[in-house]
Amino acid sequence: MHTESVHSQSGTTTPGSRAPSIGEHAYFSVRDIHAYYGESYIVQGVSFEVAEQEIIALLGRNGAGKTSTLRTLARMDAPTLQHGEIYLQGQPLHGLKSYQAAQAGIQLVPEDRSIIPGLTVEENLTLAQIEKPLGWPLEQIYEHFPRLAERRKQEGITLSGGEQQMLAVARALARDIKLLLLDEPYEGLAPVIVQEIERILLEVKEIGITTIIVEQNAIAALKLASRAIILDMGQVVFDGTAREVLDNSQLREEYLAV
Ligand SMILES: Nc1ncnc2c1ncn2[C@@H]1O[C@H](COP(=O)(O)OP(=O)(O)O)[C@@H](O)[C@H]1O
Numbered sequence: 001m002h003t004e005s006v007h008s009q010s011g012t013t014t015p016g017s018r019a020p021s022i023g024e025h026a027y028f029s030v031r032d033i034h035a036y037y038g039e040s041y042i043v044q045g046v047s048f049e050v051a052e053q054e055i056i057a058l059l060g061r062n063g064a065g066k067t068s069t070l071r072t073l074a075r076m077d078a079p080t081l082q083h084g085e086i087y088l089q090g091q092p093l094h095g096l097k098s099y100q101a102a103q104a105g106i107q108l109v110p111e112d113r114s115i116i117p118g119l120t121v122e123e124n125l126t127l128a129q130i131e132k133p134l135g136w137p138l139e140q141i142y143e144h145f146p147r148l149a150e151r152r153k154q155e156g157i158t159l160s161g162g163e164q165q166m167l168a169v170a171r172a173l174a175r176d177i178k179l180l181l182l183d184e185p186y187e188g189l190a191p192v193i194v195q196e197i198e199r200i201l202l203e204v205k206e207i208g209i210t211t212i213i214v215e216q217n218a219i220a221a222l223k224l225a226s227r228a229i230i231l232d233m234g235q236v237v238f239d240g241t242a243r244e245v246l247d248n249s250q251l252r253e254e255y256l257a258v
């Protein structure tokens with residue numbers, strides 16, 4: 001389970017207020033967040049920490065609250081964060097809007113990948129770079145994603161599922177990013193394409209980016225991740241090493257159905 005902070009927070013959630021100790025010793029820190037869709041109470045007191053350059057798997061059954069948690073971390077308007085704190089390198093994110101969280105270095109790649117219709121691969125990437133701070137230049141993106149280079153003039157939504165996922169990750173890297181949030185990146189992809197995405201995610205780690213990966217394919221996610229957090233009914237029920245989950249079939253049956 002997560003470690004308790006030495007000091008407790010003074011109670012304010014104003015952005016720019018002094019970061020408490022917890023934000024000073026963890027790279028990314030999520031402190032007791034509670035989030036709602038209207039009246040529906042979904043994220044029910046989630047806390048965890050992520051070290052710099054770590055890959056963390058955020059797992060749990062369908063409806064456990066994984067997507068809602070990622071959306072809360074990316075500071076989307078829904079679900080609404082009602083309580084709790086989020087810090088990236090000590091910077092409070094809980095009072096920010098999603099575009100400000102993006103400027104601070106958080107990029108969410110949603111489950112639907114959100115490729116913009118009517119735009120080519122290159123236009124999708126260029127659009128990510130109309131706002132500073134910028135990440136990789138196009139040439140560097142194409143070096144790491146040769147499939148995208150080949151298809152740069154093709155309309156983004158005509159790509160295969162795997163290529164669209166690559167484009168979505170590439171688009172995140174086109175921004176100056178510190179924390180990558182991936183929602184079910186392997187969904188619907190053939191094993192050989194999953195391997196290609198895995199290779200890309202390891203490269204992303206090598207350049208210093210921290211990743212939280214949500215996956216129904218828990219085994220695949222655990223191969224990549226050093227640590228795992230399991231959610232159930234909007235709460236953290238496990239926080240430990242990926243190895244512990246792989247070795248614990250009871251835990252997997254109870255919360256992951258694998
Ligand atoms: N837009 C929404 N409005 C109301 N309830 C929602 C909304 N999106 C998701 N939920 C509910 O929140 C719970 C968690 O959903 P979600 O975060 O999508 O789970 P997961 O990604 O783990 O499958 C589910 O009970 C789901 O029905």
Ligand SMILES: [Mg+2]
Binds near residue numbers: 068
């Ligand atoms: Mg989901």
